[in-house]
Amino acid sequence: MQIIWISGSTSQIKRINITALGLSKIVLVLSFIFILVGAGIHFLGFRVAVQFKPELAREIGGVITLQEKDEIESTYRERLEALQVQLGHVTDQIGKLQTLKDRFTELATPSPIKHKLKDDGGKGGPYLPIHLNPKTNGKLLEDLDSSLGNGKILVQTVNKLELSWQQQYQWLSQLPTAAPIANSVGLTSNYGPRVDPFTKRIALHPGIDFSAPSGTPILSAGNGIVIRADSDHAYGKVIEIKHIDGFVTRYAHASKIHVKLGQNVARGQLIAEVGSTGRSTGPHLHFEVMYNGSLINPMQTLANRTPK
The missing domain is CATH 1.20.5 (Single alpha-helices involved in coiled-coils or other helix-helix interfaces)
Incomplete structure (x- = not known):
C-alpha cells in the first residue's frame, strides 16, 4: 500500500x-x-x-481513605483494649474465688488432716504475670495476637482450676464432715469425760449425742462403705462406715437400719433411724469418729458445728 x-x-x-x-x-x-x-x-x-x-x-x-482506615483501626483498638480490661477483671475475680475457695476448704477439712491441704508437691519458678491490658503503639494485629494468646492462657488456667476444684470437692465429699442427723437437733452430751447416766461415775464418753425423736433420719456423714451393720448390748443397732484417709464413723442406738454390710453409701444418704436400743436412756443418736484406729472428738470433723 x-x-x-x-x-x-x-x-x-x-x-x-x-x-x-x-x-x-x-x-x-x-x-x-x-x-x-x-x-x-x-x-x-x-x-x-x-x-x-x-x-x-x-x-x-471499593477503597477507603487513609483517614477512614485510621478511624477503623482506632475503633478496633478501643474495643481490643476494653476486652483486655475485661480479661484483667476476670483474672482478678478468679484470684478472689481461689482465695475464697481455699478458706471454705480450710473450714470444711477435719483438723487431723488439715496438713494434707499443703501436701500437693513442690511448687516454684519465676513470677511471670500475664499483662492483659497492654497499651502499646504496636501494630493492631500484633496486639490482637497477644491478647488472643493471653485469652488462651486464661482459659487453660480456668480449666486447670476447675479440675483441681472438682478433685478437692470429691475428696471433701468422702470425708465425714456432714451432719449425721436430719433436722435441727441439740447436743445432749459432748465428747470426753462425763458422769455416766447409769453408774453415776466419771467415765469417758467416746462420741457425741444428738437428741432427736424416734424415727428421725440418720445420715451418712460422708461417702464410704458400710463395714458394720448389726447390734450389740452397748450400742444397740449400730452402723460403721469406712471413709477415705483413715476415717471411720459409728452411728449407734438406731431403731431401724436401712443399709447392709458392704454397701456403698453417699454423703447425706439415709442409713438408719433414731432410736433407743442398747445402753440408752432415751431416743438419741450416738455418733463416733475414729481416725487411723483411734477415737477423736467428732467436733474436729463436723464443719463449724457447735453444741446447742
Whole structure:
C-alpha cells in the first residue's frame, strides 16, 4: 500500500509505503498509548474521589481513605483494649474465688488432716504475670495476637482450676464432715469425760449425742462403705462406715437400719433411724469418729458445728 503526500508550499511529492506489518505496529503503539492515558485518568480520578468524595471511591473501586482506615483501626483498638480490661477483671475475680475457695476448704477439712491441704508437691519458678491490658503503639494485629494468646492462657488456667476444684470437692465429699442427723437437733452430751447416766461415775464418753425423736433420719456423714451393720448390748443397732484417709464413723442406738454390710453409701444418704436400743436412756443418736484406729472428738470433723 502506497500513500502520496504533496507539500502545499513546495508542491513536493512524497511517497510513503505502508505494509501490513507496519500498520499493525502503528495500531499497537496507538492502543498502548490509549491504555496508558486511560489508566492515568482512572488513577487520577480515584485520587480525586478518595480525597474529595470517598463515597464515590468506595462505589467505584471499593477503597477507603487513609483517614477512614485510621478511624477503623482506632475503633478496633478501643474495643481490643476494653476486652483486655475485661480479661484483667476476670483474672482478678478468679484470684478472689481461689482465695475464697481455699478458706471454705480450710473450714470444711477435719483438723487431723488439715496438713494434707499443703501436701500437693513442690511448687516454684519465676513470677511471670500475664499483662492483659497492654497499651502499646504496636501494630493492631500484633496486639490482637497477644491478647488472643493471653485469652488462651486464661482459659487453660480456668480449666486447670476447675479440675483441681472438682478433685478437692470429691475428696471433701468422702470425708465425714456432714451432719449425721436430719433436722435441727441439740447436743445432749459432748465428747470426753462425763458422769455416766447409769453408774453415776466419771467415765469417758467416746462420741457425741444428738437428741432427736424416734424415727428421725440418720445420715451418712460422708461417702464410704458400710463395714458394720448389726447390734450389740452397748450400742444397740449400730452402723460403721469406712471413709477415705483413715476415717471411720459409728452411728449407734438406731431403731431401724436401712443399709447392709458392704454397701456403698453417699454423703447425706439415709442409713438408719433414731432410736433407743442398747445402753440408752432415751431416743438419741450416738455418733463416733475414729481416725487411723483411734477415737477423736467428732467436733474436729463436723464443719463449724457447735453444741446447742
